[in-house]
Amino acid sequence: MKECIGKVPGLAVILVGDRRDSQTYVRNKIKACEEAGIKSVMAELPNYCAEDDVMTAVLKFNEDPSVHGVLVQLPLPEHLDEEKILNVLSLEKDVDGFHPVNMGNLAMRGREPLFIPCTPKGCLELLIRSGVEIAGKKAVVIGRSNIVGLPISLLLQRHHATVSIVHACTKNPEQITREADIVVTAAGVPNLIRSSWLKQGSVVIDVGTCPIEDPSSEFGYRLVGDVCYEEALRVASAVTPVPGGVGPMTIAMLLCNTLDSAKRVYGFA
Amino acid sequence: MKECIGKVPGLAVILVGDRRDSQTYVRNKIKACEEAGIKSVMAELPNYCAEDDVMTAVLKFNEDPSVHGVLVQLPLPEHLDEEKILNVLSLEKDVDGFHPVNMGNLAMRGREPLFIPCTPKGCLELLIRSGVEIAGKKAVVIGRSNIVGLPISLLLQRHHATVSIVHACTKNPEQITREADIVVTAAGVPNLIRSSWLKQGSVVIDVGTCPIEDPSSEFGYRLVGDVCYEEALRVASAVTPVPGGVGPMTIAMLLCNTLDSAKRVYGFA
Numbered sequence: 001m002k003e004c005i006g007k008v009p010g011l012a013v014i015l016v017g018d019r020r021d022s023q024t025y026v027r028n029k030i031k032a033c034e035e036a037g038i039k040s041v042m043a044e045l046p047n048y049c050a051e052d053d054v055m056t057a058v059l060k061f062n063e064d065p066s067v068h069g070v071l072v073q074l075p076l077p078e079h080l081d082e083e084k085i086l087n088v089l090s091l092e093k094d095v096d097g098f099h100p101v102n103m104g105n106l107a108m109r110g111r112e113p114l115f116i117p118c119t120p121k122g123c124l125e126l127l128i129r130s131g132v133e134i135a136g137k138k139a140v141v142i143g144r145s146n147i148v149g150l151p152i153s154l155l156l157q158r159h160h161a162t163v164s165i166v167h168a169c170t171k172n173p174e175q176i177t178r179e180a181d182i183v184v185t186a187a188g189v190p191n192l193i194r195s196s197w198l199k200q201g202s203v204v205i206d207v208g209t210c211p212i213e214d215p216s217s218e219f220g221y222r223l224v225g226d227v228c229y230e231e232a233l234r235v236a237s238a239v240t241p242v243p244g245g246v247g248p249m250t251i252a253m254l255l256c257n258t259l260d261s262a263k264r265v266y267g268f269a
Numbered sequence: 270m271k272e273c274i275g276k277v278p279g280l281a282v283i284l285v286g287d288r289r290d291s292q293t294y295v296r297n298k299i300k301a302c303e304e305a306g307i308k309s310v311m312a313e314l315p316n317y318c319a320e321d322d323v324m325t326a327v328l329k330f331n332e333d334p335s336v337h338g339v340l341v342q343l344p345l346p347e348h349l350d351e352e353k354i355l356n357v358l359s360l361e362k363d364v365d366g367f368h369p370v371n372m373g374n375l376a377m378r379g380r381e382p383l384f385i386p387c388t389p390k391g392c393l394e395l396l397i398r399s400g401v402e403i404a405g406k407k408a409v410v411i412g413r414s415n416i417v418g419l420p421i422s423l424l425l426q427r428h429h430a431t432v433s434i435v436h437a438c439t440k441n442p443e444q445i446t447r448e449a450d451i452v453v454t455a456a457g458v459p460n461l462i463r464s465s466w467l468k469q470g471s472v473v474i475d476v477g478t479c480p481i482e483d484p485s486s487e488f489g490y491r492l493v494g495d496v497c498y499e500e501a502l503r504v505a506s507a508v509t510p511v512p513g514g515v516g517p518m519t520i521a522m523l524l525c526n527t528l529d530s531a532k533r534v535y536g537f538a
Contacts, residue, residue: 100373
């Protein structure tokens, strides 16, 4: 793209506050942009900034023609209205796919969202590239967050899986999960998924990322998933590790969405 | 409302073509408006009208301050682009709740759609008024249409049920359905649900409406549901009949959404 039309895709990241995990995620995203030749700009705001400051940052990037994707790193500090902030984000730059219009179009048959949220898109890519059949298979999604559980369930349904959504109110989640051919878990509960939760030969995607204190690690903590990995390996036919499984795919899909957005703007096929 | 502020709610219905079932539905909606004191206006367009004619009708009602709800009776004839037409419908008058923003906000936790689609809202109302517990219960939704299956699954999930969605690609739908405490079926397949599909004591809501030729009926046909009613009654603790079950509730919710819309416009609490 750079060689053909002299333009590069641009991603803007807005980070509010000092959550360690958010800082790690943002750092990794910026680094991936550099490696891929995507221009990245970042706005860092303090924990106790005003809502208007975040809005102003979003609006500035909305207007900037060199920016094709705008990402507000979630979760935001509690005093900020996430809905209000995400609603001002330009639909055409919503590379995270969290705008209600994108979510509605992801949910509805026959519609196409402009962007599919990165983590769900990464999970699907993992399944498809690994040759896992999805249509007609029983899939269980554990967790129903707006950023992972909900869109992954909608996306699996789009690919014709029979989807069940398990959450904190579910009775006997273990029994329901044990019936699944495909398990995607995003509960944020370390070691929730033991071997007894899994059907022989199932495919397990672990989206859980819970920061655990670890003084031996470079940043003083490490991320652990929902799945008891060693146990799961004995039963499942495939299990994604944490870290190194869904995380890198999420970042790859973010770059992919940003590139798609730039292509759309420049009419570059 | 009429007595207090001299205004009545207004509903506009757009009917394209001559589908018998659509004509029946529209007739029933208009009649219900009359009974409830809601002003109704109707635009009837021929089967082979141009897309622009439908768009013009929608835009006219969007602008009309005496109209608080606009409803395009679905399905539209195949040559018309349903998405394009529904997208021009004013979000504030989308009493059917089919706009992607409404659907996205229905799907997302912590968000509130302006309108909940009428049939799903009617199903929920039936469950709640009948004292059926939803939170933590296993619910199976059969069918994943944009107008029933999808929004009912999102709505049941909002009420903390553990939801599984069964559709044409599902293997062993009977077995999955038999595990459900609550079954909502919108497949449009007469007598699909036999007693063997149901758990003892389950609650069954039949949204199926399939027109069947019947010369003895006033209009030459009658509507039948998805559920083999007599069989289901022997196993389930409650079954909605067709007709007379979900249909009237759908209409009641349409009036309710129209009234809510008018209240919102006039700031009438």
